[in-house]
Amino acid sequence: MPKQEPKVRAHNFDEVAIGYGEEQALEEAARCLNCPKPQCVTCCPVELDIPGFIKLIKEKKYDEAARKVKEKNSLPAICGRVCPQEEQCQKLCILCKIGEPTAIGRLERFAADYEQEKGVETPPLPTPTGKKVAVIGAGPAGLTVAADLTKLGHEVVIFEALHVPGGVLVYGIPEFRLPKRIVKAEVEYIEKLGVKIQPDALIGRLHTIEDLFKKGFDAIFIGTGAGLPQFLRIPGENLGGIYSANEFLIRINLMKAYLFPEYDTPIRIGKKVAVIGGGNVAMDSARSALRLGADEVWIVYRRSREELPARAEEIENAEEEGIKFQFLTNPIRFIGDEHGWVKGMECIRMELGEPDASGRRRPVPIKGSEFVMDVDTAVVAVGRTPNPIIQSTTKGLETTKWGTIIADEKTGQTSIEGVFAGGDIVTGEATVISAMGAGKRAARSIHEYLMKKR
Numbered sequence: 001m002p003k004q005e006p007k008v009r010a011h012n013f014d015e016v017a018i019g020y021g022e023e024q025a026l027e028e029a030a031r032c033l034n035c036p037k038p039q040c041v042t043c044c045p046v047e048l049d050i051p052g053f054i055k056l057i058k059e060k061k062y063d064e065a066a067r068k069v070k071e072k073n074s075l076p077a078i079c080g081r082v083c084p085q086e087e088q089c090q091k092l093c094i095l096c097k098i099g100e101p102t103a104i105g106r107l108e109r110f111a112a113d114y115e116q117e118k119g120v121e122t123p124p125l126p127t128p129t130g131k132k133v134a135v136i137g138a139g140p141a142g143l144t145v146a147a148d149l150t151k152l153g154h155e156v157v158i159f160e161a162l163h164v165p166g167g168v169l170v171y172g173i174p175e176f177r178l179p180k181r182i183v184k185a186e187v188e189y190i191e192k193l194g195v196k197i198q199p200d201a202l203i204g205r206l207h208t209i210e211d212l213f214k215k216g217f218d219a220i221f222i223g224t225g226a227g228l229p230q231f232l233r234i235p236g237e238n239l240g241g242i243y244s245a246n247e248f249l250i251r252i253n254l255m256k257a258y259l260f261p262e263y264d265t266p267i268r269i270g271k272k273v274a275v276i277g278g279g280n281v282a283m284d285s286a287r288s289a290l291r292l293g294a295d296e297v298w299i300v301y302r303r304s305r306e307e308l309p310a311r312a313e314e315i316e317n318a319e320e321e322g323i324k325f326q327f328l329t330n331p332i333r334f335i336g337d338e339h340g341w342v343k344g345m346e347c348i349r350m351e352l353g354e355p356d357a358s359g360r361r362r363p364v365p366i367k368g369s370e371f372v373m374d375v376d377t378a379v380v381a382v383g384r385t386p387n388p389i390i391q392s393t394t395k396g397l398e399t400t401k402w403g404t405i406i407a408d409e410k411t412g413q414t415s416i417e418g419v420f421a422g423g424d425i426v427t428g429e430a431t432v433i434s435a436m437g438a439g440k441r442a443a444r445s446i447h448e449y450l451m452k453k454r
């Protein structure tokens with residue numbers, strides 16, 4: 001994949017990966033063996049016909065390739081950019097036995113971008129069923145369930161708390177990985193299908209679930225994600241200059257600090273930034289801090305490089321751009337200056353012990369290994385949990401001790417009849433494609449439920 005040079009891209013917010021040109025796409029598509037029993041499709045949560053669309057690219061039928069992808073996936077330009085393909089479809093590609101798998105995600109992106117440039121067409125829709133569905137949250141789960149239900153003839157309204165739809169795709173993932181215009185175009189496609197999106201509508205406050213049924217909705221899908229940041233709970237964490245990754249990225253993305261001076265959103269970057277955590281959120285925070293002018297950015301992670309949960313490609317990109325890593329290190333307190341701003345972070349070295357509940361080896365502190373890192377900004381990216389607003393205002397909605405909604409894995413059915421849920425609000429923070437897969441499965445069972453209700 002052609003990319004911007006690391007030294008150049010470390011100072012701008014333009015997309016890092018430039019995308020395949022036609023020649024490269026054809027060359028890559030030609031590597032697909034078109035297996036009689038393709039394994040790649042078996043672990044795609046949205047059931048994409050992977051060999052089918054790659055074959056159409058091989059035949060230079062790019063429009064048809066895009067349409068084939070869209071049969072199953074309403075957000076292909078997004079998935080082609082941010083899906084962890086190396087852990088899913090590409091992992092099972094037969095070519096892995098002899099070398100590199102077919103770059104399925106990059107080909108998906110090629111087909112989707114081609115279609116976006118030419119102008120997107122919507123498929124013909126069936127006769128309206130007269131049934132109405134409310135979808136809460138316009139992230140990948142909500143957008144997918146809405147698109148699929150509309151294609152089945154139902155009327156769908158999405159209620160979104162923020163002023164723009166997209167969820168994490170717009171407020172979390174930065175422009176240099178997923179340009180806002182790409183998300184906007186895919187949301188516009190879903191609106192063109194007939195889905196209505198009502199922004200600035202915080203369900204649990206504006207309306208309750210009960211209100212939505214009273215307003216005439218026949219079924220409800222909750223796809224409100226996991227947007228509540230977790231903290232380290234160590235001394236000094238409330239000093240100035242310490243952000244949750246959520247706040248840091250929302251200021252940069254949604255409030256457009258990355259477009260300074262056009263937007264003058266306040267954000268403190270400082271010279272030495274420490275980002276605590278090792279997932280995609282940590283990588284995005286670190287790389288954003290670098291682009292906004294930090295001299296030195298450290299990822300501080302309590303396990304080793306092998307356990308980093310971020311996408312392999314993004315770890316590589318971060319390393320190339322000059323992000324530094326402190327592995328097997330955990331902060332134990334923040335140190336403030338006389339004005340209440342962070343000036344240091346005391347850490348302890350860790351070693352890996354026995355595997356914990358997650359199956360990864362548990363990090364154990366090494367006694368006497370404490371040391372202080374000079375930092376003037378810190379970003380805490382150690383996980384996110386669901387916001388409890390709907391759970392706490394909906395009688396009879398069963399939840400786990402972590403606040404996630406209990407829903408059937410196959411159908412999305414919750415403890416309340418006619419109420420379905422999926423995505424991060426059910427699984428806890430996961431991936432775009434797993435949220436979309438949940439949306440897809442829920443759409444099928446909501447359709448079944450509505451048709452039986454007739």
Ligand SMILES: Cc1cc2nc3c(=O)[nH]c(=O)nc-3n(C[C@H](O)[C@H](O)[C@H](O)COP(=O)(O)OP(=O)(O)OC[C@H]3O[C@@H](n4cnc5c(N)ncnc54)[C@H](O)[C@@H]3O)c2cc1C
Nearest residue numbers: 137139140141161167168172203225423424430431432435
């Ligand atoms: C910075 C960052 C980087 C990431 N990078 C990747 C990546 O590279 N690849 C990947 O696969 N995954 C990545 N993820 C994870 C992925 O984005 C999420 O798993 C996915 O977005 C979950 O989708 P969702 O629809 O369940 O929730 P969300 O995307 O969180 O969307 C939920 C929506 O519901 C709205 N909402 C919440 N409460 C209410 C309410 N009460 N009323 C109305 N609306 C409400 C929210 O405003 C939001 O728009 C990343 C996450 C973050 C934070």
